[in-house]
Amino acid sequence: MSVVRVENLTKAYDVGGERVLALRDVTLSIERGVFLAVAGPSGSGKSTLLNLIGCIDVPTSGKVYIDEEDVTGKSPDELAGLRARTIGFIFQAFNLFPVLSAAENVEYPLLGFPELARHERQARVAQYLEMVGLAAYSRHRPNELSGGQRQRVAIARALATGPKVVLADEPTANLDHRTAAGILDLMRDINRTLGTTFVFSTHDKKIMAMADRLVRIEDGRVRALGMQSASGWVVIDSRGTRRHWTRRAHSA
Numbered sequence: 736m737s738v739v740r741v742e743n744l745t746k747a748y749d750v751g752g753e754r755v756l757a758l759r760d761v762t763l764s765i766e767r768g769v770f771l772a773v774a775g776p777s778g779s780g781k782s783t784l785l786n787l788i789g790c791i792d793v794p795t796s797g798k799v800y801i802d803e804e805d806v807t808g809k810s811p812d813e814l815a816g817l818r819a820r821t822i823g824f825i826f827q828a829f830n831l832f833p834v835l836s837a838a839e840n841v842e843y844p845l846l847g848f849p850e851l852a853r854h855e856r857q858a859r860v861a862q863y864l865e866m867v868g869l870a871a872y873s874r875h876r877p878n879e880l881s882g883g884q885r886q887r888v889a890i891a892r893a894l895a896t897g898p899k900v901v902l903a904d905e906p907t908a909n910l911d912h913r914t915a916a917g918i919l920d921l922m923r924d925i926n927r928t929l930g931t932t933f934v935f936s937t938h939d940k941k942i943m944a945m946a947d948r949l950v951r952i953e954d955g956r957v958r959a960l961g962m963q964s965a966s967g968w969v970v971i972d973s974r975g976t977r978r979h980w981t982r983r984a985h986s987a
């Protein structure tokens with residue numbers, strides 16, 4: 736069953752009287768539990784797609800279904816409620832509150848869940864900080880943490896609400912390569928152990944190779960879909976041609 740489905744999604748922006756088509760007629764279905772990379776060059780529409788799936792923005796035309804619920808036409812308040820309970824966000828720039836500690840940053844979205852008592856919130860915060868390896872840093876503020884540690888706090892914050900899907904827009908773009916690979920490894924471990932669906936955007940080939948599904952977009956269109964197999968990638972392009980990339984060929 737798909738956790739996210741988009742149909743004929745188009746997003747146009749008016750820039751100085753000119754119409755820019757950021758997404759053109761995108762249709763795709765994201766299965767529950769996948770670790771999916773949205774790959775493409777800068778300006779290809781990756782953020783726009785994630786923002787539409789995350790109900791941060793609304794399409795010009797087309798439909799978005801989250802857990803088979805059509806979200807098009809919902810009011811801003813309804814969308815905010817839906818986002819809070821079903822979608823976790825991880826951003827390139829971490830987006831932590833600088834005046835709050837790591838624990839308080841993770842707790843923050845849980846304050847909107849009146850059914851959780853204080854001790855339940857705090858137990859959840861401790862559970863997720865532990866999961867990302869930061870139990871010893873709960874009282875540290877973001878400026879006392881490295882970039883990789885800040886992104887780990889953001890991952891704990893995204894997971895603490897128990898979302899159906901975590902959306903990560905270029906989560907490793909501000910990190911050196913080794914730290915970036917560590918963040919992706921952590922996300923993948925969580926994907927495997929908790930079954931959380933992750934959708935992350937990247938333009939880095941090494942990072943996209945860590946996914947088990949790939950959506951390649953260029954110029955606002957889906958150009959190819961890929962699936963990782965034991966020997967490499969099976970890739971289907973927009974004309975339906977199927978190719979098999981061995982690991983060696985893909986990394987070349």
Ligand code: ADP
Nearest residue numbers: 748750755757776777778779780781782783784
């Ligand atoms: P990516 O994430 O792949 O870099 P984006 O989704 O940010 O690409 O952008 C896709 C296209 O839409 C680009 O041409 C970009 O300039 C344009 N675009 C994105 N957001 C806006 C906006 N708020 N206003 C005008 N144009 C935008």
